[in-house]
Amino acid sequence: MPQLLLENEFGRIEQFLLGDGLQALRFVHQKGQGTISLYAGQVLTWQPHAQQPVFWLSKDSAYRQGKAIRGGIPICWPWFGDKVKLADGSIISTSNHGFARQSQWQLDAFTIAAEGVSITLSLRGEQLSKYWPGAFQLRQNLQFSEAFSQQLSITNLSPQPVAYTCALHSYFCVGHAKDTNFSALNHLIFDDKVTGKRQQRSPLVNCQGPIDRIYHREQNQQNNLVIVDHQWQREIAICSDDCQQWVLWNPGVNAQAMTDIHAQGENEFVCLEAANTQWQTLASQATRQISQVVKVNQR
Numbered sequence: 001m002p003q004l005l006l007e008n009e010f011g012r013i014e015q016f017l018l019g020d021g022l023q024a025l026r027f028v029h030q031k032g033q034g035t036i037s038l039y040a041g042q043v044l045t046w047q048p049h050a051q052q053p054v055f056w057l058s059k060d061s062a063y064r065q066g067k068a069i070r071g072g073i074p075i076c077w078p079w080f081g082d083k084v085k086l087a088d089g090s091i092i093s094t095s096n097h098g099f100a101r102q103s104q105w106q107l108d109a110f111t112i113a114a115e116g117v118s119i120t121l122s123l124r125g126e127q128l129s130k131y132w133p134g135a136f137q138l139r140q141n142l143q144f145s146e147a148f149s150q151q152l153s154i155t156n157l158s159p160q161p162v163a164y165t166c167a168l169h170s171y172f173c174v175g176h177a178k179d180t181n182f183s184a185l186n187h188l189i190f191d192d193k194v195t196g197k198r199q200q201r202s203p204l205v206n207c208q209g210p211i212d213r214i215y216h217r218e219q220n221q222q223n224n225l226v227i228v229d230h231q232w233q234r235e236i237a238i239c240s241d242d243c244q245q246w247v248l249w250n251p252g253v254n255a256q257a258m259t260d261i262h263a264q265g266e267n268e269f270v271c272l273e274a275a276n277t278q279w280q281t282l283a284s285q286a287t288r289q290i291s292q293v294v295k296v297n298q299r
């Protein structure tokens with residue numbers, strides 16, 4: 001049975017079971033509705049009023065301890081990809097995208113007001129990975145209004161500096177990946193993880209995969225991109241802060257080998273990740289914040 005957490009004239013929030021003991025929140029508000037998993041601290045869905053959904057969630061996603069949820073906005077931290085920098089400076093390969101997306105987060109606060117729904121989650125830990133044993137706190141503030149905003153603050157609670165990489169790994173819903181493109185991406189240099197070639201500069205034809213690119217922002221450059229969805233006649237504008245890269249990913253035919261993507265699911269999304277894929281150093285007791293704001297414009 002879902003448990004009602006808060007209800008007022010503007011909307012309601014309830015807590016429910018996703019499966020395998022994993023808890024999630026569901027909100028309904030005049031301006032839209034959404035779900036957020038406390039496992040992984042992961043936004044799963046958001047649908048502004050009278051709009052198509054903005055975040056894609058696989059119908060075949062696993063909801064199990066120790067598994068990442070396929071869709072929404074996984075938090076990749078303290079490493080993006082499969083490389084971890086150990087305390088002695090050496091770099092090793094391990095499982096993808098760090099432990100934050102497979103940890104139990106805490107619900108710290110929630111409000112429902114005329115302007116929207118606000119939710120704060122946190123994850124505090126130490127020794128959560130043998131490769132990354134440091135003490136830390138993550139705090140995530142989510143605001144669902146006409147726009148969606150997400151701030152992630154990262155605090156190093158260990159006595160030494162730590163190195164991390166990270167990404168807000170957003171899965172955006174589109175009419176079809178082949179009818180989707182970007183404004184303001186083609187002038188950026190990218191590393192192509194599909195071909196292994198670095199420092200590439202070639203135009204993107206559409207978002208049908210396999211595509212796996214790390215685009216590097218230039219200094220002082222605008223930090224916003226627009227997903228242009230020709231089929232659904234809409235644009236999704238994403239503005240990130242304190243993120244030096246954009247990661248663009250769509251698995252294309254490789255999705256057929258992925259058990260947690262439903263049939264043809266790869267045509268329904270494009271991942272655009274606000275990321276820092278190069279090592280970031282955080283001094284003891286220091287905090288750093290990354291964020292993104294997402295707005296939908298129907299054409």
Ligand SMILES: O=P(O)(O)OC[C@H]1O[C@H](O)[C@H](O)[C@@H](O)[C@@H]1O
Pocket residue numbers: 068096097193212213247248249271273
């Ligand atoms: O399957 P996952 O571990 O969730 O990773 C999914 C994808 O995430 C990122 O976008 C990476 O650039 C890809 O190389 C990776 O395949």
